[in-house]
Amino acid sequence: MIARLLAVLLFCALAASARAQTRFEELVPRLGAGFGPAAEAVQALGAQGDPRALPILRALSDGRLLRNAEGRVILDGRDAATGEAIPAEGASRINLNNRLRVVLRGAIGRLALSSPNAAERRAAADAVFRTRSAENVPLLEDALSNESIPEIRALMELALGASRLLVDDVTVQRAGIIVLGGAGTPEARALLLEARAAKPELAPDIDAAVATIDRRLAIRRAFETVFQGLSLGSVLLLAALGLAITFGVMGVINMAHGEMVMIGAYTTFMVQEALRHTAWAGWSLPLSVPAAFIVTALVGVVLERCLIRHLYGRPLETLLLTFGIGMMLQQAVRLIFGAQNREVLSPAWMQGTLLLPGGLPVTANRLWIIVFGLAVLAVTMLAIRFTRFGLEMRAVVQNRRIAATMGIRTGWVDAATFAFGSGLAGLAGVALSQIDNVSPNLGTGYIIDSFMVVVFGGVGSLVGTLVGALTLGLVNKLLEPYAGAVLAKVAVLVGIMLFIQRRPKGLFALKGRAAE
Amino acid sequence: MRRLIILGIALLLALLPALNLTGLGISDFVVTVVGKWLCYAILALSIDLAWGYAGILSLGHGAFFALGGYAMGMHLMRLIGPRGSYGHPVLPDFMVFLGYQELPWFWWGFQSFPFAMLMALLIPGALAFLVGYLAFRSRITGVYLSILTQALTYALMLAFFRNDMGLGGNNGFTDFKELLGLPLNTPLARALLFWASLAALCGCLWLGTSIARSKLGRVLVGVRDGEARLRFLGYDTLQHKLFVFVLSAMMAGIAGALYVPQVGIINPSEFSPGNSLEAVVWVAFGGRGTLVGAVLGAFTVNALKTWLTSVAPDVWLFVLGAVFVAVTLLLPRGLIGLLEKRR
Incomplete structure (x- = not known):
């Protein structure tokens, strides 16, 4: 599975680099040709998705990229475009302005999306989500079709939905809303509400998506409470x-x-x-x-x-x-x-x-x-x-x-x-x-909680112990969001005292001769 | 004969603070420590009344003791007035610290000494009435009742540890200044508190003995030994048990109220289930069902504790554990039983 995936990734990278062969060597020197051309070059490099561009753009963003008098761009003593060694004497640092920085962040994010390293892809998906723009859409769609790790997929989907909202086409925006609704996270919900204020015409779609998210979040919360309750219950058991x-x-x-x-x-x-x-x-x-x-x-x-x-x-x-x-x-x-x-x-x-x-x-x-x-x-x-x-x-x-x-x-x-x-x-x-x-x-x-479990469940009954432990665990965790951990515990203890009024022998009392 | 011995011991004890006041070789430490033991003895007496006579083993008597202590603590906190480190005219320091604007309603009235003392009796009494009524009505007896009362004191401990209870959270109350116009850190205040505790102990002992000798006492022993039979004979055992349980809780409340000004602090750890169990062991060690034995047990075990925790603190818990084991296996009638056998 992983081998096949790697093969696909490798193939994509090779195909992309073959197509961009000529352009890459032309684009890199432009990085040192002033703010305007540099920004265009950065965007072009980011759009091509050539992995070789990633270290160069990172160096530019960190201020490690140099430019000499002939206009060649130097990274670590080598020509960044061709890789031949050139002395760094007389070379000066390439400066950045704010526009270039924004463009760079997006381009680096997009390049890293196709990186073979999972951690890098995850960081990239996060970065693209933060610098969302309409141009990311095709790239993210591409990256999504190659991605297999669910966690990163979820991040990419979020970024894709967010970027689609910015495309100047209502059908694409609707698709973005659906993707965000499917993501079902609090971040997606916040994004949708933000978009709702900006685009009133999409309000019905957004409301539907937000409702889906709210439902899913509620289910998740309920599930988490139940799980925590079961977990506490099994400890008590x-x-x-x-x-x-x-x-x-x-x-x-x-x-x-x-x-x-x-x-x-x-x-x-x-x-x-x-x-x-x-x-x-x-x-x-x-x-x-x-x-x-x-x-x-x-x-x-x-x-x-x-x-x-x-x-x-x-x-x-x-x-x-x-x-x-x-x-x-x-x-x-x-x-x-x-x-x-x-x-x-x-x-x-x-x-x-x-x-x-x-x-x-x-x-x-x-x-x-x-x-x-x-x-x-x-x-x-x-x-x-x-x-x-x-x-x-x-x-x-x-x-x-x-x-x-x-x-x-x-x-x-x-x-x-x-x-x-x-x-x-x-x-x-x-x-x-x-x-x-x-x-x-x-x-x-x-020890005291365990005694409560036994008394509640019914002395001498293992089924009672199971039911008692799970009930106490669940009730404790259900009450906690409303009353806080300590009061929940106190409420459970008081509840047991009252329960014993009705069933002094516990839930599953032994009957007949075994009772004495 | 026995009455004369008890009276003699009480008079001897009463001499301690007098000797301290006149500077005749009794240190402040001794007066405080023995004063503390007197309060513990009242607590032990109250447990013995319920356990030894009516067979109600409460593992939550420490809760009644602590509630009495908290009532007294609230009074002492109100008396600090503007002398707290924040200098607020009404609010105690911890409330200023937590950003309270005004005194919570349950603090009203505690500036008055009679009201606070009434509460030190009524709050433990009311709680005991509620718990006792619910438990005895559904005929919860023996170990079930013990576990329930233990859960009760545990729940109270958790609740009192919370800061937003308005009762000082885990720091509790401390830094008291005065009681009834008398600064607390003077030898005279210590002596008066000592005498008050001694008087309360003697009073409780007298009350307990009269109950034990009365018809009520006989009925209680009957409840202990054969409750069902007594019920069939037409006695309302619920009323009898409830009476002795509430009375016993009130005694524990008095003990707590006298304890707090002597040790100068009350915090939620007084509610810890271990404290109540320790008190039960004083009773068992001295001899349950004898009242005098409970007092004797409280004094002996606590004397041992004070001595051992200063000499060999690591060993103390082993010794206490061994007392638990020895008293159940070897000394079912306690020290009193041992003394009577000798005779």
């Missing part, structure tokens, strides 16, 4: 899933859950540091997923076996105990790693912005976190539904004593469940390391 297991299934209030998330994030950092300078460096994030799960699950098992199992059936005491543990874990990490933020790098495939069809932008890392959150949820549900461990866990939840008489080792199930919930927190830590600062109090900011 990840943080709350482990909680839903330990709180919902075991009735254990784990206030150290936030610290488990924090330990997961630090594990990610450790894996990254360990793999730095090795061949595996690019794989550190995927490798952190199992590593974080195992580390936090081990911490969970130790806590459960040593401390928490003595307090089953006394939720308030468990709450205080786990809060104390969380405090100690946080302080331990602070002493080991220091209080400052640690940096976890994103791999290349998680950076940047993807453009969905219709020009809707999504940031790659947020998208990955949504995918990751849903994947973790799916694996959790499958594990509970289809594995031996899941079966035993459900049995213990439903009736501990009968499960024990059936030969299930309830103590073992408790430990494994707690380890599983803690491991899920570790996974949340891996995801959070990509979008938040990895610091000892990373988890504290999420």
